[in-house]
Amino acid sequence: MHYISILSTIVSLTFAAAVFRRYRQRGGLHLLFWTIGLVLYGLGTLTEVIMLFTFNELALKIWYLSGAMLTAAWLGQGSVNLLVRKGGIARALNISLLIVSLVALLLIFFAPVTSAAASFNPGDPVSSQYKEILVRSGFITFLTIILNLYGTVTLVGGAIYSAFLFWRKKVLLNRMLGNILIAAGALMPAIGGSFLKAGLPDWLYLSEFLGAIVMYIGFVQATVPQSVQAAAVVSPGD
Amino acid sequence: MSRPGSKKFAASHWMERLVPVVLVILVIGLAVSILIVLLS
Numbered sequence: 001m002h003y004i005s006i007l008s009t010i011v012s013l014t015f016a017a018a019v020f021r022r023y024r025q026r027g028g029l030h031l032l033f034w035t036i037g038l039v040l041y042g043l044g045t046l047t048e049v050i051m052l053f054t055f056n057e058l059a060l061k062i063w064y065l066s067g068a069m070l071t072a073a074w075l076g077q078g079s080v081n082l083l084v085r086k087g088g089i090a091r092a093l094n095i096s097l098l099i100v101s102l103v104a105l106l107l108i109f110f111a112p113v114t115s116a117a118a119s120f121n122p123g124d125p126v127s128s129q130y131k132e133i134l135v136r137s138g139f140i141t142f143l144t145i146i147l148n149l150y151g152t153v154t155l156v157g158g159a160i161y162s163a164f165l166f167w168r169k170k171v172l173l174n175r176m177l178g179n180i181l182i183a184a185g186a187l188m189p190a191i192g193g194s195f196l197k198a199g200l201p202d203w204l205y206l207s208e209f210l211g212a213i214v215m216y217i218g219f220v221q222a223t224v225p226q227s228v229q230a231a232a233v234v235s236p237g238d
Numbered sequence: 239m240s241r242p243g244s245k246k247f248a249a250s251h252w253m254e255r256l257v258p259v260v261l262v263i264l265v266i267g268l269a270v271s272i273l274i275v276l277l278s
Contacts, residue, residue, distance in 0.1 A: 145276065152275065170249060
């Protein structure tokens with residue numbers, strides 16, 4: 001089932017291109033952060049594809065950095081830029097995320113790889129083998145947890161909050177539905193991580209694929225052109 | 239239901255019941271995923 005990563009890569013990079021096209025048309029830092037987050041999503045699944053065929057140290061490190069550490073945080077930062085109206089706070093968080101991401105990049109690229117790399121089996125998912133291969137300091141694990149918490153809360157929480165606002169005001173049905181789908185799609189790979197613990201690593205790949213698809217449908221739904229726009233309400237469709 | 243292109247929409251009977259349930263499920267899902275991250 002882990003060949004599904006090929007489809008996840010295609011979907012996430014196509015999704016990234018669609019968001020970037022919208023950024024070029026309309027501007028908005030939130031769209032730029034979402035684009036970067038989706039490119040990271042695609043890099044994570046692309047490196048999974050590479051390691052279906054062979055072990056590569058650089059691919060493993062890019063996989064961990066993008067898939068395990070940065071994707072959720074950068075997607076969530078897009079939501080922060082959309083929803084936090086005080087520019088100073090959003091800007092400070094942007095700079096903080098940039099610095100933390102650079103630190104994470106340095107830590108991962110200088111992290112040693114053990115001799116277990118020699119016995120890497122491309123037939124098994126990388127997610128079930130990386131812990132024996134990539135030496136992660138306590139600080140790397142700490143950063144991974146913090147970045148994932150931040151990303152999950154801001155991305156999923158932001159989409160739920162937006163959907164709730166539209167529901168309460170009974171405005172822009174398409175954006176309400178789009179936000180519900182974005183929240184549901186973002187939860188899939190987040191919860192999919194528990195399949196790893198349950199000894200079902202293949203299901204993580206399925207959750208990544210379904211997550212990308214559902215978020216993409218949500219984005220398309222939220223950005224359906226409307227003849228009347230509610231300027232006072234914020235949403236990922238902006 | 240909403241009219242295409244209208245800003246306001248009128249929720250149907252099933253939507254009045256379904257959407258709050260879906261939102262609550264999503265909030266529970268968010269809480270579960272936070273726990274997964276913390277326990278990983």
